Amino acid sequence: SQQGEEDPQALSIQEGENATMNCSYKTSINNLQWYRQNSGRGLVHLILIRSNEREKHSGRLRVTLDTSKKSSSLLITASRAADTASYFCAMHGSGNTGKLIFGQGTTLQVKP
């Protein structure tokens, strides 16, 4: 299985601090995507990083990808209470037809 494993499972920080979530996977990938899910809502796409990319930024988000270690990290800088949510990494395996496999997620709580 190429399901991702996320670490930590839960993270609690104060507003203004940075939050880092890690994702590891087992097989080669075409790209890796990060999603956010607020309680009771659907998944919102945050960022997509391709296998030939090492780092991408989007606003306060920074994603890195290390294909040699089969790992990715999501950094949220200057966190806000509104960032409280679950964050999932999802992998598109290389050579497949678009099957996206999700990790178990990291639950982030940002305290005001």
Place this chain on the structure above:
Amino acid sequence: EAGVAQSPRYKIIEKRQSVAFWCNPISGHATLYWYQQILGQGPKLLIQFQNNGVVDDSQLPKDRFSAERLKGVDSTLKIQPAKLEDSAVYLCASSFGASGNTIYFGEGSWLTVV
């Protein structure tokens, strides 16, 4: 741009009853997915369509679950008969193409089986 639409948002049924969920993907998106998300877990792919053809249904419990995408646009996911363990959120998603494209999710259909 309108997002992925799903209905109903919430459904409570008794075990052994049937239920159907409907999904309308983003206009022009050829690929449509149904995921099952059990509380506290990541989404699990049930079935993937490319236009009106099934690309992957390896994790779909075919004895009770069925899905169709007639005309390659809307899709319906049916569960019959439902079991207690089917209580979950059923997420529909779509993308323009297959691998390499961003996948957009709907708000989900929350199913409780009692």
